[in-house]
Amino acid sequence: MMKRFYTMASHKKSDGGYVIQLDGKTVKTPLGQDMMSPSKALADGIVAEWAAQEEKVKPDTMPLTQLLTTAIDKIRDREKITEGCMRYLDTDLVCYWTKEPEDLAKLQKEKWGAWVKWFEGHFEIPLYTTTKIDALTQDEEAHKRVWNYIESLDDYYFTIVHVLTSLSGSLILALAFSEGDITPEELFAASYLEELYRGELYNEALHGAAPQEETERESFKKDAAAALQFLELANS
Numbered sequence: 001m002m003k004r005f006y007t008m009a010s011h012k013k014s015d016g017g018y019v020i021q022l023d024g025k026t027v028k029t030p031l032g033q034d035m036m037s038p039s040k041a042l043a044d045g046i047v048a049e050w051a052a053q054e055e056k057v058k059p060d061t062m063p064l065t066q067l068l069t070t071a072i073d074k075i076r077d078r079e080k081i082t083e084g085c086m087r088y089l090d091t092d093l094v095c096y097w098t099k100e101p102e103d104l105a106k107l108q109k110e111k112w113g114a115w116v117k118w119f120e121g122h123f124e125i126p127l128y129t130t131t132k133i134d135a136l137t138q139d140e141e142a143h144k145r146v147w148n149y150i151e152s153l154d155d156y157y158f159t160i161v162h163v164l165t166s167l168s169g170s171l172i173l174a175l176a177f178s179e180g181d182i183t184p185e186e187l188f189a190a191s192y193l194e195e196l197y198r199g200e201l202y203n204e205a206l207h208g209a210a211p212q213e214e215t216e217r218e219s220f221k222k223d224a225a226a227a228l229q230f231l232e233l234a235n236s
Contacts, residue, residue: 168190
């Protein structure tokens, strides 16, 4: 954290968008690029984050700013980042099911199976699932179609797919999010399916989760909600 060094946060219309300014000076990303929003709505949201800072500037309370910074700076490495996302297709969370206990296996088949079917319907190609520990190798055509889809995304949707793939451990869920077919709440439920299942066994509703787990879950929920807000504002 750094001490707040500015009095006023604002934005200014510029070619290509709205630049974020502090006391009239353009904010720079870590790589030295202008922090520019594609829409006034997103710029308003980011200005509000900067204005809300008190004595210390706390980056973890500024998710829109962080996402825009990622979108601006990481665009240089799109191919490398896409390759990283694509590696999840063969190790995707929702494709690895258990055999026992039976009720968890049934839950995975129902919940994760729904997203496997979503993928198959959207990309018109089947996905393999397994109950073994050996790594899958999805069809080459599946890889090609997903690669082409990711390549077609603008920088802002690309950023969200990248961030949520890493966050959830599932490229499939991140792709569904980019299409608006899964909510932040559903993303959390699918990503934490096994943990929530165990939580029911141990009656977490009464006793609560372990503090570290609870913190991690709340952070996930906030990040997923911010991702949706970011997309909505960037496209307003």
